[in-house]
Amino acid sequence: MADTTTPASSYSYPLPSFVRFLINPKRLKLGYHYLISHALHFTLLPLLAASAARLAGLTSAELLQIRDGLRLHLVPVVACSFAAAFLAAVYLMKQPRPVYLLDFACFKPAAALKCSREFFVEHSMSTGIFTDDNLAFQKRILERSGLGQSTYFPEAMYKRPPKLCMAEAREEAEMVMFGAVDELLEKTGVKPKDIDILIVNCSLFNPTPSLSAMIINHYKLRGNIQSFNLGGMGCSAGLISIDLAKQLLQVHRNANALVVSTENITLNWYFGNDRSMLVPNCLFRVGCAAVMLTNRRSARRRAKYQLIHTVRTHNGADNRSYGCVFQKEDSEGKVGVSLSKDLMSVAGEALKTNITTLGPLVLPLSEQLLFFLTLVSRRAFRWRRIQPYIPDFKLAFEHFCVHAGGRAVLDELEKRLGLAEGHMEASRMTLYRFGNTSSSSLWYELAYTEAKGRMKKGDRTWQIAFGSGFKCNSAVWHALRTIDPKQEEKNPWTDEIHAFPVQVPRVETIH
Known part of the structure; x- marks a missing residue:
């Protein structure tokens, strides 16, 4: 008969529940993060306690000796104090001026301009330009794009045939920009004459006079305003x-800066x-955001x-x-x-x-320490089996x-950054409700977070956007x-x- 005795080394002993609780990877990571984040406190507290105990144990004679020593060295002590105060003042003066966001506004078009998927397909068919295969392709893109039934088209697209001309494009620009700026001025109480800096960005529509000039003319802004138009x-x-x-707010004191971000659909339909x-036909929709920034401490x-x-990064040196x-x-x-x-x-x-x-x-x-150790392991020791730490x-x-x-x-960013569905909710809902509104989409997302009542004092927000060139830009805000x-x-x-x-x-991506 074969020996059925199991070797002692093959027995598995269950770990106690409290041990399993402690070695849970998530709890280990949180414990590590807490330990490193508070390492300074853990180091200084014993030193402060020891110093306090030492001072408490000083005799009256020792305290008098310390006082007499300070009197004898009064001039050096006063000089060092003044030097420290002077250096502190220089340091504070060299710090960049804080930039505050007073408020922002996102334009919401009239309900009559809503574009359902069915209207988009019917509108594309009515032009008589697209082949049957490409009509079916656009329909599949729409179904898988993440866009809902209530995005917006410009008024020119509803005319039969579509009236795509410079005049209609100007009307679209005026509608969205003036609508957003009017709302922003009402929310902030800032008067047009108090705007010192104006920056307008629109990628594909750059008429003459510029869009920034259009705003200056409409609101009768000051003649010495610092005006910029990015295309x-x-x-x-x-x-x-x-x-x-x-x-610019680091240079101009006590200034208000108006930033207007939009894109124009009318003249850029393919x-x-x-x-x-x-694909851009299926994704881009009407939208605009206006933001009021200031460096006034009050x-x-x-x-x-x-x-x-x-943080702005540009990979345009690479041909791909x-x-x-x-375009x-x-x-x-x-x-x-x-x-x-x-x-x-x-991307x-x-x-x-x-x-x-x-x-x-x-x-x-x-997190910086883990990233550094992983980088050193891969480059210095050539341990390629270690995956790059995200x-x-x-x-x-x-x-x-x-x-x-x-x-x-959004799927790619969620995967690469290891984010949960909740972190992507504002972005996905903005895409669903308003479509890709280009450079203004980030503000519709921030407005969504505010409307949900999730923005609390002290919260930190990361805005991240991609653009042609190819660029990736970030902004970090503190509530x-x-x-x-x-x-x-x-x-x-x-x-x-x-x-x-x-x-x-x-669903699966279409090729």
Whole structure:
């Protein structure tokens, strides 16, 4: 008979429940993070306790001896005190001026301009331009895009045939920009004459006079206003405008800066059959955001946020990155924006470059240490089997506003950053309700977070956007007060926030 005795080494002994509780990977990570984050406290507290005990044990004679020593060295002590005060004053003067966000406004078009999927398909068929295969392709894109039934088209698209001309494009620009700025001025109480800096960004529509001149003329802004009009910079231009405003507010004292971010649909509809150029037709919709920034310290009491960091990275030196989003003519001479199949991988590389710069500015020491050790292990010791460490940005931010460029973009960012569905809710719901509004999408997402009543005092928000070129830009905001959604009457989500979030099905990407 075969020996059925099991070797002693093969027995498995169950671990006690408290041991299993302690060695849980998530709890170990949290314990490590807490230990590293509070390492300074753990080091200083024993030293302070020892110093306090030493001082408490001093005799009267020893205390008198210390006092006499200070009297003998009064001049050096006073000189050192003045030097320390002087250096502290110089340090404070050299610090950049704080930049506050007073408020922002997102334009919400009239209900008559809502564009359902059925209208989009019927409208495309009515032009008689697209082939049957490409009509079916656009329909599949719409069904899988993450867009809902209530996005908006410009008025020119509802005319039969569509009236796509410069005059209609100007009307669209005036409608969205003036609508957003009017609402912002009402919310902030800032008078047009008190605006010192104006920055407008619109990638594809750049008329003469410029869009910034259009705003100056309409609101009769001052003649010495610092005015800028940014074009051709893609969906990340909104954060470029914020960064430019920040730089200008470091130079101009007691100034208000108005930033207007939009895109124009009327003159940029593609009437051809190149599939790489048909995707933008399905994704881009009408939208605009206006933001009021200031460096006036007295405004802190009523401001919503303080701008902490802006990080801009540009991979345009690489030909693949440069050409992945490209405005050009197709084989028939029709102009459109072509999206390369490399877009997702290019966006991933741009994101990696950006978070490498942003990480040391915002991540806790525990995450920076893990990232550094992994990097050293892979490069110095050539341990290639160790996977690159992706920092846990959830430890640095409470809210994430990822540019709602499309469902595939949001899926890729969620995967690469290790975010949960809740972190992506604002981005997905903005894509569903308003579509890809280009550079203004980040503000619709922030408005969603406010409308849900989730923005609390001290919360940190990360806005991240991608744009042609190829660029990846970030902005970090610190909430100065808790936002009460009941007081946000002008929020574009207010009258329908109760219906969100909605379930958006996830499907395979179309090629």
